[in-house]
Each structure stands twice: as C-alpha cells, then as structure tokens.
Amino acid sequence: MATSLEQIISVLEDTGNLFKKSQINLKKCPKSRLTKGYIESRLKCIEDYWKTFKKSHEELLRITTKEQRGILPYFVNEEYYVHEDIYLCLEADLKDMLSALPVSRLAEKSVQGTLDVQVKLPKIQIPLFTGCYESWPAYQDLFISLVHNNTSLSSVQKLHYLKTSIGGEAENLLKHIQVTENNYLQAWNTLKERYGNKRLIVNSLLKRLFAQKKIMNQSANSIKALLDTTSECINNLQNLNISTDSWDPIIIFLVVQKLDPESHKQWEAYSYKENSDELPSWTDLKKFLESQFRTLELVTPLSCTRERTIRERSYHVTTPNKTCNMCKNNHALCHCKEFTKLSPLERKEFAKNNNLCYNCLVPGHSVLKCRTPVSCHVCHKRHHSLLHLQKKPDTSGQIGTIQPSVSPSPCNVEEQEEIRVNTMVASNCNTRQKIALLATAMVIVRSERDHTTVLRALIDPGSESSFISEKTTQLLQLTRTTAKRSIIGMGSMKTNVNQVVQFKVVSRYKSDYSIQVEAYVVSQQLTAKIPKKSLAVHNWPHLEGLHLADPSYCTPGSIDLLLGVKEYAKILQSDLIKGPPGSPCALKTGLGWILFGEVHSGENCTQESNFIFTHHAVDVDEMLKVIWEVDMDTKRKFTKEERLCEDIYEKTYKRNDKGRYIVKLPFKTENPVSPDGNTREIALNRFLQLEKRFNKQPQLKEKYTQVIEEYKNMKHIEEVPEEEIHSKRSIYIPHLAVIREGKETTSTRVVFDASCKGSNGISLNDELLLGPVLQGDLRSLLMRWRMHAVCFVSDIEKMYRMILIAKEDKDFQRVLWRDNPDEPIKDYRLLTVTFGTASAPYLAIKTLVQLSIDEGENYPIATRIIQEDFYVDDVLSGCDNVENAIAAAKELKYLLQQGGFQLKKWSSNNAEFMRSIKPSERSSNVHLDLNIDGTTKALGIAWNLRTDKFEYNSSTHSESMNITKRSILSDIQKLYDPLGWIAPLLVMTKIFIQRLWMEKYSWDE
Known part of the structure; x- marks a missing residue:
C-alpha cells in the first residue's frame, strides 16, 4: 500500500508539472502559431491531463484515511484545488483564443449543421470600465445583454470576460477573486454593490455638470463641448429615472454663465420675447448653441487646427547664449579665459574695437541703451567689473592716478582674489557666493566603559545645553538617565528629549586634556551637514602652522555632537586671529584652533535661501508649569477620529x-x-x-x-x-x-x-x-x-x-x-x-x-x-x-x-x-x-481581605533554569512594583510638597 501511495502521489506531481509547463508554453507561444488546429490540440491535451489528474486524485482518496489526509502535504496544501484552478484558466484562455479567431481561419461547420458543445462566440468588444461611477449604467447594460444573459456561456467564461473588461480601481477590487465556476456571481455582485450606488452616480453626474469651465474666447469647439457635456449629463440622469422636466431654468442659467461675453449677448437677443411670463426652454438653448458652433465653423473653418500666434519680443538679456567674440566658442565673453587674461585696459580696448556694450559686453547697443540692471561691483558705475580700473594710491597726498590692476592667471585666480582685497573678477550677472562657516571640531569621545570613537562636533555658544545623537549613544553604549525636557529653538519651535548621558571629550592633540560633558539624547538629526557646500581649499597666510580642530572644515559632514555654551567656556583660550575679508577667523581652544566666519565658496550664486540656526534652550520651567496645571483643565479634547x-x-x-x-x-x-x-x-x-x-x-x-x-x-x-x-x-x-x-x-x-x-x-x-x-x-x-x-x-x-x-x-x-x-x-x-x-x-x-x-x-x-x-x-x-x-x-x-x-x-x-x-x-x-x-x-x-493590605507574590527561578539579566529584572519588577505606579506616585508626592511650599513662600524666597 505504501508503494501504491507513493506511485499515485508521483503521478499527481508529474501531471501537475505538466499543467504548469503548459501554462508557461502558452504564454511564450507566438501569435502566428495560434491556429485553430494548434489551439484545439492543446485544449485536448490539457483535458487528457485533467482526466489523469482527477482519476489519480480519486484513487488517492480511496486508499487514504482521514488521519493520513491531515498529514500528507498534498492534502494540507490543497494541491487539487490549485491545479483545478490552473486547468480552468488554461481551458478558458484556449477557448477565448479559439472564439477570437477570424471567420476565415475557422473550419467550416459540419455537413449535418450540428453545433459544437462549446459555443464559440465572435470577439466581444466591451468598453473598458475603470471605476467611473457615471460610466457604470452604460457598462452594466452592455455587459448584461452581451455576457450576463448569454445562456451559452459558462460561469467561468463570464467571469473571464468580466475581469478582462475592467481596469483601474475596478480591476483591483476583483483582483483577489480567482477565475472559477463558483466565483462569477460573487464578482458581479461585488461590482454592482460598489459602483451601482445610485446616489454616487447622481453625485458624479451633477459634479461634472456644474464643474464645466467657462468659455473665455468664442470658438466652435468650446461651445460644442459645453453643449455635449450638458446634454450627456441630463440624458444620463433621465436614464436613472430622475425627472429633469422642470430643470430648464436652472440648466439655462448654468450653461449661459459658462458662455463667453459675445455668445451670452447673442443668446439674450435670441431669447427675447415680448411676453415676459414665458421662459425659454432647454430646447431653445440647444438650438441656439447648435446654430452658433455651425456658424463659427463656416466662418472660421480652420479654427480647430490653427495654432495660436505667439508674439515675440526681443530684449537684451543678462547672459546671452551667443558665440564668444574673442575665441568663438559657445560661451559669453565675460567667461572667456583668454579675455580674463588681458588687463582691464586691453579688455576695454577690445570692447571698443568690437562695438561691445561696456556694461554687458554684448554687441548691438551702447551702454546708454543697456537694459541690464547690474553694474560694476567695485564702483557701481555703468561698466562691467572686468573693465574697472583701480586707482593707484598716492603717498604724497596728491590725487591718485588711475593704474590698471594686475589680472590673475586662471590657475590662481581664486587664491589671489581671497588674499588681495583690491582685486576682483566678477561676471555681469552673478556675485560671489558667501557662506557662513560654523565652528566644528574633530574630537575623541570616551564613555564610562572606556569605549571611544571620533566624532565631528559643532561648537555652539548659542546653545544652553549639549546634545548627542541616538546613533552615537548606542555606539558608545552610554548609560542613560531619564530626563524629560523640551528644547526651544527659533520661533518657539519645540522638540522633546527624554534621556541624558555623560561622557568625556578628549583633544586629538593633547591626550591629557579632557572635559566632562552632560548631553541630551536626540533621536533625530542634530543639524544639516556643515558646511552646506564644499569650499575651495585656500592657503590663507594667517592659518599657516595652526593645528586645526577640524582639518576637514571645507567638506560637508554630519554632526553627531553639539557642544553648548558651558563646554565652549571650558575649552576657550585667549588667542584670536582675524584674516582679510572673505577668510575665516581662527580661535584657539583646548581642542585645537576652530574656524568660523564668512568665507567664499568658490562658486557663483545669485541668492542664498537656506540657513542653519543652532540656538537651543532647555525649558524646564515650562514643563513644571504644565505639570502643575494638569488638573486645571481635566476635560480632554477629542481628536477628529x-x-x-x-x-x-x-x-x-x-x-x-x-x-x-x-x-x-x-x-x-x-x-x-x-x-x-x-x-x-x-x-x-x-x-x-x-x-x-x-x-x-x-x-x-x-x-x-x-x-x-x-x-x-x-x-x-x-x-x-x-x-x-x-x-x-x-x-x-x-x-x-x-x-x-x-x-x-x-x-x-x-x-x-x-x-x-x-x-x-x-x-x-x-x-x-x-x-x-x-x-x-x-x-x-x-x-x-x-x-x-x-x-x-x-x-x-x-x-x-x-x-x-x-x-x-x-x-x-x-x-x-x-x-x-x-x-x-x-x-x-x-x-x-x-x-x-x-x-x-x-x-x-x-x-x-x-x-x-x-x-x-x-x-x-x-x-x-x-x-x-x-x-x-x-x-x-x-x-x-x-x-x-x-x-x-x-x-x-x-x-x-x-x-x-x-x-x-x-x-x-x-x-x-x-x-x-x-x-x-x-x-x-x-x-x-x-x-x-x-x-x-x-x-x-x-x-x-483579612489584613486589608496589598500583597505581592514573587516566584523565583529553579536552579535548573538559566539566570539572565532579563529574568532578574523581571523578578525585581514583579516584587517591588508590579503595576509600575510606585515611582510615579513618588513624583506626584514631590509635586504636592512643592505646591504646599509655594503657598507658604514666594518664588523669590
């Protein structure tokens, strides 16, 4: 019996694999091969597979007991129903393919004229329904007449037609329903219940009727669209047995309000009647609109295809995309490297010889007619900054003479520009972007367990407390202490913190220098990356030989630690070095020299939009105030839900x-x-x-x-x-x-x-x-x-x-x-x-x-x-x-x-x-x-009940059980505080004592 059982299960597995391979091969089969003979042969083949599978299934049921069926994977996984579903899908697909073949490709009917058992319908063209409520009535009527009431179709075929004629939301609604004989009525009723709601259909039609756009310019297409949409909505409402006979005044008012002024004027003349008690009807308005768009089509027959004429105007732009007048490449003259190598006098001579505007360096107009709003960034006169001539200082007290400035080479233009204040290279449309450099330092952080890591810290004198990220706290395994506080930033923005940790910050240059820090743990990111953009590396003379606290100050990086004003006061030392404008200041601290100030980024930009604001204040008084006022407003406000x-x-x-x-x-x-x-x-x-x-x-x-x-x-x-x-x-x-x-x-x-x-x-x-x-x-x-x-x-x-x-x-x-x-x-x-x-x-x-x-x-x-x-x-x-x-x-x-x-x-x-x-x-x-x-x-x-006291029962672990920290903590919790309300009770008692104290003494005392 065991051998027979294994043989039957083997036959079932092999036959099931044949079903799956047939399904895969059918999907890969080219359309040219899908002839009548091939489809019929494939159909007969899967029917033979199913007969074999069904016969083996019945044999397996006969030789197995109920206990075996509860264990065998074949019955547990319900493989019979899985393969039955595959068979039905294959059979339905093949029959649909056969019925969709052209008449010329179908075989002639037999001489006796008898019909096949399976009726082969011509290809049914049903419009796709995507879940639009107003389209449901038409789709429902068409589907009922073509498919639902067709007695020659089986339920599985009807369900196949139903699922292939829907899309969008409607398709997702029936996605979980499998194509089987018993699921058709369930699927059809599901669609009817969802989209057959008369109220939703009417609301959709009325929304479409009232939401039509107003016609701005008189045209045949606009009037036709207005007329067709209104007629369609009214007809659909009438099909839903909603009487619209008395709606004429409302419909006329609605449609007339959507007309352009000229058509509105013509309608008023058309509908004028001597008898003021007689109102125009919707039929009158339809005739008027039909005559209007026909007249417009005859007068302007090309109105439907004529494109709107766009009037072009020519202006002087700031940075025209034209060929360079010097090197003939595709860039503006002010960006030409050969042009910037020249001295200001040579640039001015070149502009004069090529009839260029002195202000924007573009030909075609003089400086008096130049519309570019930008002028020289040095003297603010009407010439380009590249043409500016520097005045030579006169040591004798006489008036200085004009002397051309030395133009830097392209390779060191940034460096010289930052060091020498009297040299400037600028374009006619952009200004040099300046970035506020915040003080950062690379520090060594050491926990109580001597775990260390190197962090990038932001030194912020505007913060009352220090803060550390959650990621770093977990990395160092810092011991946390509960401390519920509110952090207040700019505009009274609040963030809550619940924990505080302690650690040491050690200098990278002096291993014996360290400070103790108490910081609040912040779950989100402390700040954005600092700096916001990469800065050009400069060799500023005043920074030479300094041990920088953050050597990577010019590269954007994440901040995991923020040191507040208390730590700033501890590390601060007396030395301060200021550089020329556009360079940072250097301040000596116990962690090294920190850099801050306004620096040039090495890029051109017209406007800066994002700022980093790092002031933080821990609001303890506000938190206590909230606790004391808890019982002042005991009525809780409900949310919307x-x-x-x-x-x-x-x-x-x-x-x-x-x-x-x-x-x-x-x-x-x-x-x-x-x-x-x-x-x-x-x-x-x-x-x-x-x-x-x-x-x-x-x-x-x-x-x-x-x-x-x-x-x-x-x-x-x-x-x-x-x-x-x-x-x-x-x-x-x-x-x-x-x-x-x-x-x-x-x-x-x-x-x-x-x-x-x-x-x-x-x-x-x-x-x-x-x-x-x-x-x-x-x-x-x-x-x-x-x-x-x-x-x-x-x-x-x-x-x-x-x-x-x-x-x-x-x-x-x-x-x-x-x-x-x-x-x-x-x-x-x-x-x-x-x-x-x-x-x-x-x-x-x-x-x-x-x-x-x-x-x-x-x-x-x-x-x-x-x-x-x-x-x-x-x-x-x-x-x-x-x-x-x-x-x-x-x-x-x-x-x-x-x-x-x-x-x-x-x-x-x-x-x-x-x-x-x-x-x-x-x-x-x-x-x-x-x-x-x-x-x-x-x-x-x-x-x-006898002693009228609470008792706590604790159960200890047996010696055979593994004792862990979790089990010990659990026992302590059960023994001393099973409900977790003793600790909050102590806090409430403390607050109560504080209130009594406040009643007797004032805050100042």
Whole structure:
C-alpha cells in the first residue's frame, strides 16, 4: 500500500508539472502559431491531463484515511484545488483564443449543421470600465445583454470576460477573486454593490455638470463641448429615472454663465420675447448653441487646427547664449579665459574695437541703451567689473592716478582674489557666493566603559545645553538617565528629549586634556551637514602652522555632537586671529584652533535661501508649569477620529424591549474594503491549525467546545443561512484559545483575532475607530479607592457580550466552527460586541456611561460610581460606613440590571457587607466563618481581605533554569512594583510638597 501511495502521489506531481509547463508554453507561444488546429490540440491535451489528474486524485482518496489526509502535504496544501484552478484558466484562455479567431481561419461547420458543445462566440468588444461611477449604467447594460444573459456561456467564461473588461480601481477590487465556476456571481455582485450606488452616480453626474469651465474666447469647439457635456449629463440622469422636466431654468442659467461675453449677448437677443411670463426652454438653448458652433465653423473653418500666434519680443538679456567674440566658442565673453587674461585696459580696448556694450559686453547697443540692471561691483558705475580700473594710491597726498590692476592667471585666480582685497573678477550677472562657516571640531569621545570613537562636533555658544545623537549613544553604549525636557529653538519651535548621558571629550592633540560633558539624547538629526557646500581649499597666510580642530572644515559632514555654551567656556583660550575679508577667523581652544566666519565658496550664486540656526534652550520651567496645571483643565479634547466615533455611537445606538443596548461598529469610512479580502480562506486555514492543536490537547478541546456551546445557549452566536453565505459582504475572524491559570471563572477564553489581514492587506481592526478614553487613570482610581473605610470590589459578568451588535454589522463578525473533524465546517456570526475587535473596549465603556446617563436620574450614587470608580468591567469603590456601602452596592446592581448587566465576584474588607451579598454572587476566594478571610485580585494586585493590605507574590527561578539579566529584572519588577505606579506616585508626592511650599513662600524666597 505504501508503494501504491507513493506511485499515485508521483503521478499527481508529474501531471501537475505538466499543467504548469503548459501554462508557461502558452504564454511564450507566438501569435502566428495560434491556429485553430494548434489551439484545439492543446485544449485536448490539457483535458487528457485533467482526466489523469482527477482519476489519480480519486484513487488517492480511496486508499487514504482521514488521519493520513491531515498529514500528507498534498492534502494540507490543497494541491487539487490549485491545479483545478490552473486547468480552468488554461481551458478558458484556449477557448477565448479559439472564439477570437477570424471567420476565415475557422473550419467550416459540419455537413449535418450540428453545433459544437462549446459555443464559440465572435470577439466581444466591451468598453473598458475603470471605476467611473457615471460610466457604470452604460457598462452594466452592455455587459448584461452581451455576457450576463448569454445562456451559452459558462460561469467561468463570464467571469473571464468580466475581469478582462475592467481596469483601474475596478480591476483591483476583483483582483483577489480567482477565475472559477463558483466565483462569477460573487464578482458581479461585488461590482454592482460598489459602483451601482445610485446616489454616487447622481453625485458624479451633477459634479461634472456644474464643474464645466467657462468659455473665455468664442470658438466652435468650446461651445460644442459645453453643449455635449450638458446634454450627456441630463440624458444620463433621465436614464436613472430622475425627472429633469422642470430643470430648464436652472440648466439655462448654468450653461449661459459658462458662455463667453459675445455668445451670452447673442443668446439674450435670441431669447427675447415680448411676453415676459414665458421662459425659454432647454430646447431653445440647444438650438441656439447648435446654430452658433455651425456658424463659427463656416466662418472660421480652420479654427480647430490653427495654432495660436505667439508674439515675440526681443530684449537684451543678462547672459546671452551667443558665440564668444574673442575665441568663438559657445560661451559669453565675460567667461572667456583668454579675455580674463588681458588687463582691464586691453579688455576695454577690445570692447571698443568690437562695438561691445561696456556694461554687458554684448554687441548691438551702447551702454546708454543697456537694459541690464547690474553694474560694476567695485564702483557701481555703468561698466562691467572686468573693465574697472583701480586707482593707484598716492603717498604724497596728491590725487591718485588711475593704474590698471594686475589680472590673475586662471590657475590662481581664486587664491589671489581671497588674499588681495583690491582685486576682483566678477561676471555681469552673478556675485560671489558667501557662506557662513560654523565652528566644528574633530574630537575623541570616551564613555564610562572606556569605549571611544571620533566624532565631528559643532561648537555652539548659542546653545544652553549639549546634545548627542541616538546613533552615537548606542555606539558608545552610554548609560542613560531619564530626563524629560523640551528644547526651544527659533520661533518657539519645540522638540522633546527624554534621556541624558555623560561622557568625556578628549583633544586629538593633547591626550591629557579632557572635559566632562552632560548631553541630551536626540533621536533625530542634530543639524544639516556643515558646511552646506564644499569650499575651495585656500592657503590663507594667517592659518599657516595652526593645528586645526577640524582639518576637514571645507567638506560637508554630519554632526553627531553639539557642544553648548558651558563646554565652549571650558575649552576657550585667549588667542584670536582675524584674516582679510572673505577668510575665516581662527580661535584657539583646548581642542585645537576652530574656524568660523564668512568665507567664499568658490562658486557663483545669485541668492542664498537656506540657513542653519543652532540656538537651543532647555525649558524646564515650562514643563513644571504644565505639570502643575494638569488638573486645571481635566476635560480632554477629542481628536477628529474620536469625535467621529462619538457621533456614530450617539446617532446609532438603540435599546431593545429588555433594555439591552444595540450598537454599530464604528467604521472609519462608509464603505469599508476589508470585506473584499479573502478572509474566509484565511480563517479556514487558521481553524484547521486549531484543530491540530485540539488533537494534541483533548482537554483544551473540551473546554473550548464548552465555551462555544455557551455562546450558542446564550444566543450570542448564530449559524449563517446557506443562502446568505456568499450573497452578503462579510469578514471572517480567526479565533484561538487563551489559557488563564488561576482564574476564578473560565480558565480557557476564546479570543477573536480581528487584526488578521485579508488578501488585500487590510484587517477589520484597521478600519475600526478606537474611540476616546472615557475612564480615569488607573493609579488615580486605586488611590481614591483606598481612601474608603469600607471597600468593595466586583466586576460585570461577560460585559462585552451583554451588548448587541446591529443587524447590518453582524456579517462583519463571522467565524468558522465544527464540533468534530468528521462534520462539515459551518459558518457562524457573532451577535454581540466581540473581544478582539479594536472598538470593543470603547463600545463597552461607552455603553456603561450611556446607561448612567439614560437611567441615572433615579440612581445618583450608582451614577457617580459608574462614571468615576469603574476600570473597564471592574468596579472599585466604597463608603465611610457599612450602611452606606450596602445601599450603594444595591443601587449599583439595580442600575446595571436596567441595561442587562450583572455584577459578580463581590469582595470587601467588611464581613457585614459581605453577608448582605448572596453567596452565589460572592468571590470564591472569600470565606465567612467568624471573620472575613481570603485573598482576591484587584486589577492585577492581590488584596488580603483579612489584613486589608496589598500583597505581592514573587516566584523565583529553579536552579535548573538559566539566570539572565532579563529574568532578574523581571523578578525585581514583579516584587517591588508590579503595576509600575510606585515611582510615579513618588513624583506626584514631590509635586504636592512643592505646591504646599509655594503657598507658604514666594518664588523669590
């Protein structure tokens, strides 16, 4: 049997490979080879393959047991359905190719005149539908008449025609639907539901009608377009059974407003009638517009092809793209190297001999008629800077004589220009770009663990603190300390920092020189690259022999460290060297000489647009002010999505005859796209994996089945009727088991994974609104609870499941289930708020708050408890004496019963209070003999009822387990601060003491 099984699987694999090769060969086949004979032979071949594959599949089913099918990869991967889909696609493609062949290439019909079993239609030309709402009615009518109602076509052929006749958004909508016999109706209904919305179609038509552009110049094409668009929109509206008989005045007003002034004037003359009560009709306006464009076509027959004449004007431009007058190359004269080698007198003589303008060096006009706004950059007179003559200084006190300046050679023009202030080479249109050079230094940074690295630091006297990048912090493994601060820059721009580190900065030239730095960690980039552009390397005399703190100051580089004014004061030394204009200043520091100032970049530019502003200030006072004013405005403002979620609930919630609330799922959009993903197939695979887990853990299956049966008995779930399984848009949610050891009630809970994404990459939770936070902070609730003399704790039984979901949203919560693997899998839908959906906590808490509003008039104490002392489904409240506590508990139970909620697992530190509670409603951990005894859980912490104290249980690792830093820290956290609220409580206590101090003393004191 084992040999027979292997042989069958081998045949199935070989046949499946033949299907895949046939699909590949068909795609590569040239069009010239796709004759009738070839297509028919290929079709017969794949049909033989399928018969072999199907026969082997049936044989395999016969010889295998159900247990083997759950293990064999062939059944696990559902390879039968995969190859069936390939076969159907190949068959459909070949039949489409055969039907698309010209009549001359088809064989003659048989003499008997009998038709083939497979009807071969001529090529159907259906217009491409891309998702435009106004095009849907025409496309729908045409597709129904040609394909949908064609009884000779199979469903798979209809689906093939449907998917090949759509594009754009519509194509993406059906992208996940495979071409199979059973998917056609689903695909067609999906398109109809999306684009058959009459309201959207009408809105699209009206938008197109009212959004037509106004005609600026009278032309036949413009008038025809206006007339055709208006007529098309009105006809489409009439086809949708919308009466437009009384729209004539509105349509006429709209169209006339779009006409050009001349046509508008002619229409008013055309439509004038002596009887002022008689209004023109849309038919009259159509006749007028038709006569207008016909008249224009006769008068200007070439208007549709004539190009607009552009009037050209000639101006003197600053840098004309003409041939150089000296070297005849393609550049301006001012950029000619041969021209710049000449002296100013020789340049002036050349311009004079060639009749060039002295100002722009362009022929054709004199300097008096030159329109170039730029003049000499030295004396600002009307001549080019290259023609400027320098005055020779006269030591005798007499008036200086004019002497030509020495023109630098091309190789050292930059160097001489920066050193000698009295020499300038400039063009007639651009100025030398100047860049502000900021002080940078290459430093050695050493951590506490002696990890070192070399960083480029920006030395910024305008910053109150120092800052370091997150990347460098991780590289050096610096020890972080929590410090929440706000960094304020230019224009009160704020950035928050949360951590501070300490390290040493060491000089690269003196290993014994170092300073201690405290810097805030910044996650984003500290500054842009400095400098912004590469600078030309200059040999400035005043910088010769200096040990520069940053030898690469002229190359743009990233900044990983910013040293503030405190560090600047530490490294500052007395020496300062100033150079000539256009060169940087040098300042001596303990890290070397730092350079800063305004320098020339070696490039030409007309304007500088970007600046680096590096002032930083850490605003501690503002942060303290915010903390102290927290309780001055306790009402939290909702975001746009939170406000939308609130509006949806308030407008749509209902109550049934038993008082239970019915709510809708708060979707972000009116038409969610998550139902379009193939969620059922994904949920099916997840369910089969769950069944495998059941096989290994029978006890888990028993408890899991009990939970599902409880859902059925309480009518929290229902089976989906067979006719609605594929006819309605739905979302299938996978579910899984969560084991909760030590729970008083069910230790096994069914959790629904609404975050599971469909085939389109979108899950149900992605499209649900989370809603605002409606309950107070947990720490505040615990502190307020412990202030009561008589405390009590309880929670609402199955709180989520006591709230019903609206009928129209039930199909968005479908699940798959069967009691035994021998039974068929059934489709169910959840009827209540489901644990696992993103909106479930909000819907439950909002319903609780709404109940206190709707019924709270008769229960004032219970209303206060619901609005202040609830954390999700747990209530932690109390009173100053036992009588008031008993009365408050009864009132709370009565109020919650109005909405279908039941309180259970009551606990208290008072025995008399517990005796007033029914034994069935008490917590199983509470014992009433002579005195109250027991321990119960209150929001994650153990509450000893006898001592009325909190207790923390810690479990140590066994010797056999590996002890790690993570496990030790986890044990410390569980032992000393399981909820993480002790440290914040200490901070709140400190602030409270500071407030008392401020009331007694002023800030100055």
